[in-house]
Amino acid sequence: MSLAAEITPYIPYLRRFARALTGAQSSGDAYVAAVLEALITDSADFPKNHGAKIGLYQTFIAVWQSIEVNLKMNVLGAESNPGSEKKLQAITPAARQAFLLTTVEGFTNAEAALVLKVSQRDIEQLLDQANKEIAAQVTTNVMIIEDEPLIAMDIESMVEDLGHSVTGIARTHKEAIALFNAHTPGIILADIQLADGSSGLEAVNEILKGFEVPVIFITAFPERLLTGERPEPAFLVTKPFQPDMVRALISQALFFSEGDESRAA
Structure with a gap:
């Protein structure tokens, strides 16, 4: 070869x-x-x-x-x-x-x-x-887009263990947009395929049209994101995921985000 x-x-x-x-x-x-x-x-x-x-x-x-x-x-x-x-x-x-x-x-x-x-x-x-x-780095508010309740609970627990706050958990595209508009987060953790057949990727793209926020995709479909295309910035965790990897990427994504500590408010 x-x-x-x-x-x-x-x-x-x-x-x-x-x-x-x-x-x-x-x-x-x-x-x-x-x-x-x-x-x-x-x-x-x-x-x-x-x-x-x-x-x-x-x-x-x-x-x-x-x-x-x-x-x-x-x-x-x-x-x-x-x-x-x-x-x-x-x-x-x-x-x-x-x-x-x-x-x-x-x-x-x-x-x-x-x-x-x-x-x-x-x-x-x-x-x-x-x-x-x-x-020693910044803490912030986290929005979760995930339709599987047990996975959402695991992610929420990991986020809170790191010292961050969770603004809420959205299960559909519509819920994601509404949650974002109600509580602007400092970072988004999003699945791609949601409960009602809608797309977490499309929800994130819609959000990013009017606001810059770091995104971590937690998905069973990594091939959809390893293309170098937008949304940017984007980080990737493949399901089934290791908690340490999620924690690591949250920190990395926050390091590279545009906002500073003001986003944690």
């Missing part, structure tokens, strides 16, 4: 990682493009010892770390904003990489250590550091 065929299935997920790391899809894609160009130019040095996925992420990290400023501070793309930059300064680059690799990309600690070329003990220390830095 060619190298292109081996790495192609992982490129959408690398784009997700790059977007979270840089704070904007366009700047994240620029790094992904640089990785692919490097591999086209010379694929002989591609690390294959631990499989194509780890090798692809290792190559990305090597490109990222080759730019010295990325090792010292968080530099966001042109689509980002001062609010995001201020919040991201609280998360050191190495800790955020470890955090994203394990909680968002699904690497084990051992795999993340391979990607970052550090020891497992180093990864554990970086994750502990990230958790402490994340805990």
Whole structure:
């Protein structure tokens, strides 16, 4: 199998990682493009010892770390904003990489250590550091769009455990629009396919026409969202989900949102 065929299935997920790391899809894609160009130019040095996925992420990290400023501070793309930059300064680059690799990309600690070329003990220390830095960040009001009562209750509990408040739970497109208009949230957690056959994605698109708010989609249909298309910003959790991943993405989405603490009111 060619190298292109081996790495192609992982490129959408690398784009997700790059977007979270840089704070904007366009700047994240620029790094992904640089990785692919490097591999086209010379694929002989591609690390294959631990499989194509780890090798692809290792190559990305090597490109990222080759730019010295990325090792010292968080530099966001042109689509980002001062609010995001201020919040991201609280998360050191190495800790955020470890955090994203394990909680968002699904690497084990051992795999993340391979990607970052550090020891497992180093990864554990970086994750502990990230958790402490994340805990110090902003809390906000959360709107949930979910038609399955048990899942909605689980999400509500996770949100409240993080110190956020829940404005309400909507089960349909119509309920989602009404809930948003009644209580403007700082973040939305949304399913795609709702109880009455309506679309959570369409509800979110309608909301985003008149208001900027970070969105996390919790869905059994990830292929509908791993396209780089709008709505933006958007983060993704695949059902059945891991609670740690939801908690991680809530923090990440809030870091990259335009609003600051004023949204928590």
